[in-house]
Amino acid sequence: xxxxxxxxxxxxxxxxxxxxxxxxxxxxxxxxxxxxxxxxxxxxxxxxxxxxxxxxxxxxxxxxxxxxxxxxxxxxxxxxxxxxxxxxxxxxxxxxxxxxxxxxxxxxxxxxxxxxxxxxxxxxxxxxxxxxxxxxxxxxxxxxxxxxxxxxxxxxxxxxxxxxxxxxxxxxxxxxxxxxxxxxxxxxxxxxxxxxxxxxxxxxxxxxxxxxxxxxxxxxxxxxxxxxxxxxxxxxxxxxxxxxxxxxxxxxxxxxxxxxxxxxxxxxxxxxxxxxxxxxxxxxxxxxxxxxxxxxxxxxxxxxxxxxxxxxxxxxxxxxxxxxx
Amino acid sequence: xxxxxxxxxxxxxxxxxxxxxxxxxxxxxxxxxxxxxxxxxxxxxxxxxxxxxxxxxxxxxxxxxxxxxxxxxxxxxxxxxxxxxxxxxxxxxxxxxxxxxxxxxxxxxxxxxxxxxxxxxxxxxxxxxxxxxxxxxxxxxxxxxxxxxxxxxxxxxxxxxxxxxxxxxxxxxxxxxxxxxxxxxxxxxxxxxxxxxxxxxxxxxxxxxxxxxxxxxxxxxxxxxxxxxxxxxxxxxxxxxxxxxxxxxxxxxxxxxxxxxxxxxx
Numbered sequence: 385x386x387x388x389x390x391x392x393x394x395x396x397x398x399x400x401x402x403x404x405x406x407x408x409x410x411x412x413x414x415x416x417x418x419x420x421x422x423x424x425x426x427x428x429x430x431x432x433x434x435x436x437x438x439x440x441x442x443x444x445x446x447x448x449x450x451x452x453x454x455x456x457x458x459x460x461x462x463x464x465x466x467x468x469x470x471x472x473x474x475x476x477x478x479x480x481x482x483x484x485x486x487x488x489x490x491x492x493x494x495x496x497x498x499x500x501x502x503x504x505x506x507x508x509x510x511x512x513x514x515x516x517x518x519x520x521x522x523x524x525x526x527x528x529x530x531x532x533x534x535x536x537x538x539x540x541x542x543x544x545x546x547x548x549x550x551x552x553x554x555x556x557x558x559x560x561x562x563x564x565x566x567x568x569x570x571x572x573x574x575x576x577x578x579x580x581x582x583x584x585x586x587x588x589x590x591x592x593x594x595x596x597x598x599x600x601x602x603x604x605x606x607x608x609x610x611x612x613x614x615x616x617x618x619x620x621x622x623x624x625x626x627x628x629x630x631x632x633x634x635x636x637x638x639x640x641x642x643x644x645x646x647x648x649x650x651x652x653x654x655x656x657x658x659x660x661x662x663x664x665x666x667x668x669x670x671x672x673x674x675x676x677x678x679x680x681x682x683x684x685x686x687x688x689x690x691x692x693x694x695x696x697x698x699x700x701x702x703x704x705x706x707x708x709x
Numbered sequence: 710x711x712x713x714x715x716x717x718x719x720x721x722x723x724x725x726x727x728x729x730x731x732x733x734x735x736x737x738x739x740x741x742x743x744x745x746x747x748x749x750x751x752x753x754x755x756x757x758x759x760x761x762x763x764x765x766x767x768x769x770x771x772x773x774x775x776x777x778x779x780x781x782x783x784x785x786x787x788x789x790x791x792x793x794x795x796x797x798x799x800x801x802x803x804x805x806x807x808x809x810x811x812x813x814x815x816x817x818x819x820x821x822x823x824x825x826x827x828x829x830x831x832x833x834x835x836x837x838x839x840x841x842x843x844x845x846x847x848x849x850x851x852x853x854x855x856x857x858x859x860x861x862x863x864x865x866x867x868x869x870x871x872x873x874x875x876x877x878x879x880x881x882x883x884x885x886x887x888x889x890x891x892x893x894x895x896x897x898x899x900x901x902x903x904x905x906x907x908x909x910x911x912x913x914x915x916x917x918x919x920x921x922x923x924x925x926x927x928x929x930x931x932x933x934x935x936x937x938x939x940x941x942x943x944x945x946x947x948x949x950x951x952x953x954x955x956x957x958x959x960x961x962x963x964x965x966x967x968x969x970x971x972x973x974x975x
Contacts (some may be wrong), residue, residue: 419908445972446802446972446973449802449806450805450806450972451802451805451806451972451973451974452972452973453970453972471809472808476806477806478802478803478806479802479806480799481799481800482799482800482803483798483799483800483801483975484799484800485717485720485721485798485800486798488717488720490718495713496713496716496717497714497803497804497807498712499712500710500713500804500807500808500809500814501807501808501809502808502809543803547807547808595865604749
């Protein structure tokens with residue numbers, strides 16, 4: 385990172401987590417947007433913050449960035465309470481669709497934000513460096529009003545980078561981008577991580593988080609559902625995938641599964657699968673061993689297996705299932 | 710940061726709407742009296758009898774008309790946008806995620822609005838004076854009791870009048886900045902500010918305000934006319950100054966209190 389050693393920031397205590405949320409809560413009237421959220425982002429993590437839209441991700445990020453006041457709990461940044469003046473000096477990021485002065489050029493937007501950071505030296509070279517990284521150098525003098533959604537998204541990343549942060553907070557950074565733009569931003573996140581930045585990345589896309597993150601937290605309706613290493617969390621969730629099972633004898637299949645496997649028969653009607661009547665389709669969750677034991681038991685007992693189709697539920701459903709125990 | 714705040718103002722259309730109106734109205738007024746040779750009757754406006762013979766009268770008469778609705782409206786137009794415009798454009802969250810403190814950013818915004826208010830007045834009185842000089846010509850003003858007022862003193866008097874008018878306008882700006890910080894809605898703040906002015910004038914005009922009447926902000930807009938008497942009638946001028954300052958400080962502090970605490974959701 386250009387000029388990082390000259391940035392004059394206090395050295396950070398090594399080993400301290402980059403970000404901790406402790407019992408963080410936000411209520412709007414009677415509505416609990418975020419409830420007793422605890423999570424820890426270690427230094428160097430690319431931390432995926434997953435949840436469906438409306439789950440409280442943006443509210444959490446607003447509290448991290450100091451835009452809204454928690455109703456209870458604490459945000460700690462590099463082991464300092466965020467309420468200490470200057471605690472957010474090493475943090476940069478944005479929340480939801482980035483807001484810029486549309487009537488100013490990208491360059492002037494960044495210059496003004498640098499001024500708001502109190503930076504007066506080497507601003508031009510810093511800006512050029514950041515614009516180069518996000519690939520906007522050629523369009524810096526155009527008005528932001530003429531930028532595409534993807535360009536604004538990249539300008540937002542540039543505006544965060546000129547703070548030369550240790551912790552980068554990105555709220556759905558690939559939102560509104562075309563596939564090539566998404567790939568560019570993901571490559572950029574990998575590069576920044578390789579340079580030692582800690583990145584807190586919110587997303588509602590499981591695939592995106594799988595590609596980029598080493599740790600992940602899932603929230604739903606303002607509550608933490610699970611936090612841990614990516615692999616653990618994803619496999620935990622996958623073990624509870626739903627299957628649609630069609631057999632020659634649904635009643636006997638149900639009885640066998642209930643007595644001989646740890647699969648769960650899910651209630652509620654299925655939308656069915658092509659060419660089978662809905663009443664012949666069993667919705668099952670196969671449990672720890674996956675679908676293998678289910679098929680084995682049915683085949684051994686002579687029940688004809690006509691179809692076993694994994695259902696890929698949306699992220700929300702997959703992770704909500706984690707809360708059922 | 711003040712530089713950037715002014716730079717932003719300089720790139721917005723509504724800024725020029727206000728400044729342009731402030732420049733245009735005196736020009737239109739001068740053009741109209743030149744063409745029609747009709748103007749306000751003596752008694753309707755300060756020094757109306759000398760309107761066609763002395764350019765010094767032009768800015769005084771335009772100030773008298775401007776201070777009624779136009780200047781307050783121009784101030785409301787820009788002040789209403791201070792916080793609300795940034796909130797609705799999503800730029801407030803961008804700026805407040807940076808190192809600048811909320812108090813400092815608020816002070817910068819308020820300073821820009823104050824400078825804008827003063828600029829509107831300077832343009833309004835300055836263009837009036839310039840137009841009066843170019844079209845009618847300047848000469849010593851015949852004071853109310855017949856004593857002539859030299860041109861230099863006349864010009865100083867015009868700026869003193871504009872200065873006394875600046876205070877209630879700044880107080881009005883503070884009221885509207887308060888609305889802007891409280892509602893985060895530009896239109897509501899602008900409309901609210903104008904309704905506020907009209908409502909105060911209405912209840913005052915209907916005689917409903919009783920002993921509070923001399924302390925209404927809207928009743929300070931013409932206090933500067935007392936500077937034109939001979940001798941100067943100081944008590945209403947002095948009252949306008951402290952009443953305006955009280956309104957200004959009160960709403961400024963209120964707006965600041967809201968601004969530093971309020972959740973930024975936009």
